[in-house]
Amino acid sequence: MYSKPQRIEHKTINNLPTSLTPMSKLIVFCAPSGSGKSTLIAYVMQKLPSLTFSISATNRPPRGTERNGVEYHFLSTREMQQHIASGDFIEWCEVYPGRYYGTLRSETDRLLEAGQDVVLDLDVIGAENVKKIYGSRALTIFIQPPSIEELRKRLEQRATDSPEVIETRVERAAYELSFATRFDKCIVNDNLTIAKDETLQACKAFLNVGSID
Ligand code: ADP
Numbered sequence: 001m002y003s004k005p006q007r008i009e010h011k012t013i014n015n016l017p018t019s020l021t022p023m024s025k026l027i028v029f030c031a032p033s034g035s036g037k038s039t040l041i042a043y044v045m046q047k048l049p050s051l052t053f054s055i056s057a058t059n060r061p062p063r064g065t066e067r068n069g070v071e072y073h074f075l076s077t078r079e080m081q082q083h084i085a086s087g088d089f090i091e092w093c094e095v096y097p098g099r100y101y102g103t104l105r106s107e108t109d110r111l112l113e114a115g116q117d118v119v120l121d122l123d124v125i126g127a128e129n130v131k132k133i134y135g136s137r138a139l140t141i142f143i144q145p146p147s148i149e150e151l152r153k154r155l156e157q158r159a160t161d162s163p164e165v166i167e168t169r170v171e172r173a174a175y176e177l178s179f180a181t182r183f184d185k186c187i188v189n190d191n192l193t194i195a196k197d198e199t200l201q202a203c204k205a206f207l208n209v210g211s212i213d
């Protein structure tokens with residue numbers, strides 16, 4: 001059972017006692033792979049530098065320029081299974097056959113207790129589970145591709161996955177798209193400039209903050 005992070009009194013963040021700082025929030029991004037979610041997360045985090053990314057754990061191998069401890073904690077299958085058995089994840093999911101992904105309790109608790117607003121990149125099941133735990137403290141954003149054909153094209157052009165992996169991701173996309181209406185916000189990433197703006201506005205409204213222009 002998840003236990004709510006304890007507020008640490010007397011510690012200060014931005015010169016305000018933590019007891020006076022507003023409760024930190026979570027923004028959960030979710031999208032079929034290839035929709036442009038990473039592109040939009042990078043944009044929002046650049047515009048809202050107070051946001052901190054919660055690094056998930058996975059047993060999939062790094063792709064492209066990914067580094068351990070930056071995009072993911074890249075673990076072995078055995079390590080992932082041990083964390084699952086020990087209850088170390090707030091949520092976890094076997095997103096693709098044999099490929100596990102999970103949010104380490106230690107990672108999110110550390111950030112939230114420090115008063116940081118946190119960005120999570122989760123699959124549809126993970127997003128629903130985090131929403132159940134955190135309620136209105138979490139904003140769930142679904143990034144939708146204009147079509148499955150466009151999704152496949154983007155994955156092929158990104159050229160970071162084998163044809164077999166691309167096929168698995170496209171196959172899962174139809175299932176994931178059926179969850180879109182359950183999210184707080186659904187943004188169609190057709191024109192990237194418009195999608196960036198819509199995503200930023202949604203985050204700013206939720207956090208009630210300005211941004212660096
Ligand atoms: P995800 O994180 O959802 O898997 P990425 O952000 O890696 O997706 O984007 C997949 C590919 O599509 C990347 O090569 C990215 O540059 C490209 N892309 C993202 N948004 C758009 C868009 N609106 N139009 C065309 N290409 C896009």
Ligand code: 5GP
Nearest residue numbers: 033056092093095101102103121122123126
């Ligand atoms: P990718 O392999 O493309 O990085 O991620 C595949 C899928 O796993 C994406 O939908 C991504 O959002 C999801 N994912 C990444 N980390 C987590 C996590 O910690 N938990 C869950 N449930 N899904 C995750």
